[in-house]
Amino acid sequence: MTDRSALSREPAGASLPARLVERLWDGLIALVDAPLAALQRLVGAERMAYFFLAPNLIFFGLFVFVPIGICIVYSVTGGAGIFPFARPYVGAQHYATLADCGSYLDPHSCQADHFWRGVRNTLIFSAFQLVAMVGVSLFTALALNRDIRARGFFRAAFFFPVLLSPVVVALIWKWILQRDGLLNAAITASGGQKILFFVEPGWAMFWAVFVSVWAHMGFYTLILLAGLQAIPRDIYEAAEMDGTKPLRVLTRLTLPLLWPNLLVVLVLVLIRAVQTFDEVFVLTGGGPGTATLMVVQFIYETAFANQTQNFGLASAASILLGGLLFVLTLLQLALARRKAA
């Protein structure tokens, strides 16, 4: 397993503490090495991989695969019972409830109208967020890729919001946007009238998208910046020698060469937009009314927040959402593989 003789080699003239640390290290290695070597003799070198994978697999299974399995069971069982064996089998009833719509374009005509409102809002949110996020991230990455002053500071500044918890982000912006918040104080100080951002549906959705873009654009900017920096500088110099105008450099060289990174960003943004919950929930609570209610919020409320907790219906909605995310993830993986190739 380990070359102990190599590990125990001490540099000539090493100090006493260094030699002690070296000895201690050798002892620790020997402690781990002996049982592993015995195990390897028993199961063979090739099967050792399963042994090393097992802890992660058990952890993953316990907290990912088992809940998925439970969720599937819940989605085809009814009643208020928590344990699966206490829940009667109802087949596809919950899926039928979700799908029961006069017109899918009109949530009012649906039995689970909040679910379809959530779907509609999530689609609107995703579409606007996709355009805004990719546009802003691309613009920022292009700017940060130039030889500007304090480039390192700006890179850190744009990335900083990514490090914040979504709840903290939402609370900060709630404080800014509420009726007596910072923004309204600025508006009234400059002679304007207060705007009730969380009362008007259009404004609420706008700020939901804005805050989400503000919080996450640093991450996507970083991906695009990495892509931009991977474009060899001499390609731009060749373009300069070829007499290429800046706009043409952007459209004919930069964007096509950045396209693999852009595709990855597009899919990642879409996946995250479909999953959106915490920021919007804390910022608007899904309101006004159901104007910013997203699918995940519907699932959360149906399962845990409503007076009658309907785990079955929430699980069925989760499975549908999971299916969509699964497709998007496959797409992202395929794109990543194509990029690597």
Next chain:
Amino acid sequence: MAGLKLTKICKSYGRVDVLRDIDLEVPDGAFVVFVGPSGCGKSTLLRAIAGLERATSGRIEIDGRDVTDERASERGLAMVFQSYALYPHMSVRQNIAFALENMRLPRAEIAARVARAAQMLRLEPYLDRKPGALSGGQRQRVAIGRAVVRDPKIFLFDEPLSNLDAELRVATRKELAALHAEIGGTMIYVTHDQVEAMTLADRIVVLNAGRIEQTGAPLDLYNRPENRFVAGFIGSPRMNFLKGATTQDGRIAAQGFAPIDAPVARLLPAGAACEIGIRPEHVHLVDAQAADATAKVELVERLGGESFLYVRLADGAPLTVKSAEQTPARRGDEVALRLDPAHLHLFDEAGRARRLD
């Protein structure tokens, strides 16, 4: 096509001076090679001419017009990069046509020019391929095609063969020479490979530490180097250098050798210290009776038509000997040597060459 004139070009990065007072004239149609060791400033000089680097001071004229403050795109030059710098997402055809599209030439003319360049560079079978599907040599030809098609005032080449293997490098070198003969353009070529410099250039510019050491025809630089640096840099294997002095009887005493009657001895007063340079082909293997010195063989390189012997003189000085035939000498053998007095180079203590002519 056009000539180029550089006047007192300097380039500094902060406190580091990369180019110092470069004065140079390149006549219309010449093939000039900048050569020098790594970090000597040759690529920086080429990029300053191209407009990709701004000279800190000095003046650049192309065809009599001051272009010092013009952008690279306005100078009408074409450059072939060391890395080829092809646009990877475009086909060979699109790569070659790109600059012409920038010039908004009619489609028919673009197609005609691309076809002509492709024919000249034997690229016709690859026009619809992407650069990633080409070999190194083919990519290099596309890069040259991209330059040729624009009909530039001056072609600039930045170590264009350094990414090719030895065989391809020789073949592409010949193609470049043929290209220059065919289109007759002014070409400025940067390399650290002196074989490329010697074989391609009408004129070589030897750079060292940001200064021009010597400018001249390849054989002029080889036969009549102006200083110790040029003498050592031009020629492969490099020139041998031996400490020496002139004797009272007007001869030259080179380190490890018996005093030699050489015409250059009269250039220095008797007893003056100097350095003696002699190329490996001018150190002859002779019989012991005719020898000026003996040396021990440390390594023999047999190339077939010629051999190189790396020997060490009795006082420890290393020497390279080129023999025009296959030598039987082996490592550890003692060989007798004689210097050709007509081909001795003499350098004073400042490293300047002292010549009779």
